[in-house]
Amino acid sequence: MDSYATNLLQYIPGVSILEGAIQSVLINILKTGPIPNHLSFVMDGNRRFAKINNLPLKEGHRQGADALARVLDCCFRIGVKNVTTYAFSIENFSRKPEEVDTIFSLLKVKLAMLASENQLCDLHSVRVKIIGNKSYLPEDILSDIEMVEERTKHHDKHVLFIAFPYTSRDDMWYATDKIIEKFNNKEITLDDINQDLFQNNFYYNELSENVDILVRTSGHTRLSDYMLWQCHQDSVIEFPNTLWPNYRFYNTWWTIFKWSYYKTLIIQDSEIMQLKKISQKDVDEKYKREIPKIHPPFASVNKH
Amino acid sequence: MVSKVEKVTDMEPNYQDEQQNGGFNEEKAFEKTRARINQSEKNNGISINKSMEQNLLPTHTNQTFLESCNSIFRSLIVPQDENLKKRWFNDENNISINELITFYFFRSILTFFYFMFSIFALFEYSITRTKIKFLSMAYKSNDDPSIINADVNKLPKIPHKLATILNYKSEQEEGGGIEGLCNDGSLVAAWCVSSGIPHLTIYETNGILKKSIPEFSDAIYKKFEAYFGMENVPQFMIKIPHLNITYYGINGGLYDSKGNKINKINENDNNKDINSSGTINIDIDNEEFQIEINLLGKVDGRQTIVELTKVMAQMVKSGDMKKSDVTINFIDHELKQLVGEEPDLIVMFQPYLDLQGYPPWHIRLSEMYWEPENDQVSYVVFLRALQKYSTCKVNIGR
Numbered sequence: 001m002d003s004y005a006t007n008l009l010q011y012i013p014g015v016s017i018l019e020g021a022i023q024s025v026l027i028n029i030l031k032t033g034p035i036p037n038h039l040s041f042v043m044d045g046n047r048r049f050a051k052i053n054n055l056p057l058k059e060g061h062r063q064g065a066d067a068l069a070r071v072l073d074c075c076f077r078i079g080v081k082n083v084t085t086y087a088f089s090i091e092n093f094s095r096k097p098e099e100v101d102t103i104f105s106l107l108k109v110k111l112a113m114l115a116s117e118n119q120l121c122d123l124h125s126v127r128v129k130i131i132g133n134k135s136y137l138p139e140d141i142l143s144d145i146e147m148v149e150e151r152t153k154h155h156d157k158h159v160l161f162i163a164f165p166y167t168s169r170d171d172m173w174y175a176t177d178k179i180i181e182k183f184n185n186k187e188i189t190l191d192d193i194n195q196d197l198f199q200n201n202f203y204y205n206e207l208s209e210n211v212d213i214l215v216r217t218s219g220h221t222r223l224s225d226y227m228l229w230q231c232h233q234d235s236v237i238e239f240p241n242t243l244w245p246n247y248r249f250y251n252t253w254w255t256i257f258k259w260s261y262y263k264t265l266i267i268q269d270s271e272i273m274q275l276k277k278i279s280q281k282d283v284d285e286k287y288k289r290e291i292p293k294i295h296p297p298f299a300s301v302n303k304h
Numbered sequence: 305m306v307s308k309v310e311k312v313t314d315m316e317p318n319y320q321d322e323q324q325n326g327g328f329n330e331e332k333a334f335e336k337t338r339a340r341i342n343q344s345e346k347n348n349g350i351s352i353n354k355s356m357e358q359n360l361l362p363t364h365t366n367q368t369f370l371e372s373c374n375s376i377f378r379s380l381i382v383p384q385d386e387n388l389k390k391r392w393f394n395d396e397n398n399i400s401i402n403e404l405i406t407f408y409f410f411r412s413i414l415t416f417f418y419f420m421f422s423i424f425a426l427f428e429y430s431i432t433r434t435k436i437k438f439l440s441m442a443y444k445s446n447d448d449p450s451i452i453n454a455d456v457n458k459l460p461k462i463p464h465k466l467a468t469i470l471n472y473k474s475e476q477e478e479g480g481g482i483e484g485l486c487n488d489g490s491l492v493a494a495w496c497v498s499s500g501i502p503h504l505t506i507y508e509t510n511g512i513l514k515k516s517i518p519e520f521s522d523a524i525y526k527k528f529e530a531y532f533g534m535e536n537v538p539q540f541m542i543k544i545p546h547l548n549i550t551y552y553g554i555n556g557g558l559y560d561s562k563g564n565k566i567n568k569i570n571e572n573d574n575n576k577d578i579n580s581s582g583t584i585n586i587d588i589d590n591e592e593f594q595i596e597i598n599l600l601g602k603v604d605g606r607q608t609i610v611e612l613t614k615v616m617a618q619m620v621k622s623g624d625m626k627k628s629d630v631t632i633n634f635i636d637h638e639l640k641q642l643v644g645e646e647p648d649l650i651v652m653f654q655p656y657l658d659l660q661g662y663p664p665w666h667i668r669l670s671e672m673y674w675e676p677e678n679d680q681v682s683y684v685v686f687l688r689a690l691q692k693y694s695t696c697k698v699n700i701g702r
Binding site for chain 2: 028029030031032033034035079168169170172173176177179180181183184190193194195198212220221222223224225228229231232233234235236237238239257258259260261262263264265266267268269
């Protein structure tokens with residue numbers, strides 16, 4: 001019902017222009033505060049959306065893809081450096097073959113569109129990178145994806161990671177495997193193996209970064225094997241009740257706004273808690289004076 | 305005890321196939337890893353004090369309304385964010401007046417929004433706090449297992465393995481210090497026994513509980529006595545997976561895995577417990593335990609995975625193990641030995657969601673529950689977590 005009303009609004013002349021103006025003002029406002037580096041989305045709820053609205057399953061996924069385009073646009077305009085989205089889990093292969101095919105073809109088309117000339121990738125200078133176990137993918141999709149990756153390789157402002165097909169355990173196993181391989185080839189020593197090395201050996205490779213905010217839509221409060229290593233400490237995890245196709249610009253804005261509010265408080269707080277930095281010169285200056293010796297005459301009851 | 309067990313995660317069958325194929329000695333891997341972790345822990349010494357202060361996440365604040373207002377307005381005048389200037393101005397040293405005006409125009413709107421949000425947050429805080437107050441009046445455990453049992457028995461399903469994240473509070477606070485932590489842990493243990501959950505994992509970032517086993521077992525014993533009566537104290541098992549140590553609490557005594565008595569839990573028990581005076585050993589295998597308590601800390605998280613990788617790398621190099629044997633199932637098996645099983649439900653007794661470095665391999669499908677704005681270990685939260693869990697549907701992938 002909610003989305004129905006907003007859809008109707010779009011047909012009134014001038015509304016979309018006004019909305020565009022509001023959105024760009026909102027973005028400028030948010031830009032003056034702290035901004036997260038890495039956002040991550042689990043796009044959950046497409047099928048439930050289709051079911052609730054009596055739409056075919058395919059339509060649910062299509063609307064989900066549209067929602068993703070909106071969210072990405074918002075994130076990149078605000079200035080979020082990296083965005084990761086969970087497109088397809090390795091476990092999802094157990095779904096019906098038709099549905100898997102639908103998702104695959106949708107992803108293929110949408111990716112091609114994002115990377116085509118003068119679209120999102122060129123506009124914001126976004127590099128597309130697929131993270132996940134590519135050995136599960138059929139040949140034709142793989143070649144398409146690699147083409148997109150190749151085409152956007154030179155962009156350096158933002159990175160869009162697409163988890164496809166991905167599970168976090170697979171990711172951790174991949175890192176382990178790679179580290180063992182490197183150790184075997186004597187590229188690294190035993191002492192080099194630490195958490196940072198792990199961080200750099202995930203599917204993300206050297207682009208890896210801790211997640212600042214992880215959003216899982218549709219209200220399930222579990223991670224479902226997604227970015228476990230990256231978000232089990234020092235990350236904000238949000239579980240909004242919205243279904244993914246209903247997730248739009250304002251939801252993204254609100255999420256980042258809340259983060260930025262609390263971040264401002266933390267930054268200010270740490271500023272107070274820190275001792276003010278004084279240079280050695282100032283310290284010397286302050287303490288060079290001797291203890292004063294001149295004083296008024298003593299007046300005391302004790303005679304001495 | 306728990307008759308109906310609904311299995312959610314099922315990796316065992318796959319693993320068993322593999323076990324027959326792989327001819328190497330996989331016991332070795334986790335034994336070595338365990339040794340390495342302990343070694344590195346010893347070298348690092350006790351690092352409790354360093355990490356005692358909790359790292360705040362940008363999702364919650366401890367500041368009062370006035371304090372946060374103060375911070376907001378101060379940040380309008382002197383923004384402390386270093387990246388901000390780089391983002392907004394082309395040349396940091398030479399800022400044009402136009403740029404500055406635009407910046408402060410938007411920044412003041414943002415500050416206004418922050419201010420509105422802090423009012424909103426204040427409202428939300430008071431409403432949720434009132435809600436929790438009412439709920440805790442409605443659901444009271446009264447330290448009575450039969451009430452808890454009746455509450456839980458209304459639910460269609462309960463988790464088989466429950467994990468909880470507890471926070472060490474400073475000793476100045478009420479219910480803080482090691483005693484407070486032990487009390488919190490024993491409370492959750494008592495609720496678990498009352499509701500029939502046989503596995504409990506307690507995660508505490510600094511691993512303080514692991515280092516204070518006597519105090520903890522004492523607290524558990526006292527709590528169980530208060531809940532279930534003197535004659536009927538449940539027997540419990542405390543495990544520290546990465547040290548591979550298990551303690552058994554039987555009839556008021558604490559025993560190690562060989563059945564030797566370590567110490568008496570309850571001093572007043574002297575005349576009642578005949579065994580405590582002599583050196584009579586207890587055959588652990590014949591005993592039945594109502595609850596198994598696993599104690600985890602930050603070491604069991606990333607560090608364990610790193611150490612396991614080191615051990616596997618060495619083993620592959622020396623030829624003890626084939627590289628193709630390093631599979632997801634193998635790692636899963638090893639980590640199960642080192643850290644324990646994957647919990648079905650993680651209950652957090654803190655005002656916001658913060659996993660604090662809970663072992664990442666193990667939170668794959670775990671349901672998480674926390675009550676916003678609540679910082680007490682209270683029965684309402686426990687019960688509501690179970691209620692939430694009972695309505696959840698887990699379907700892997702489908």
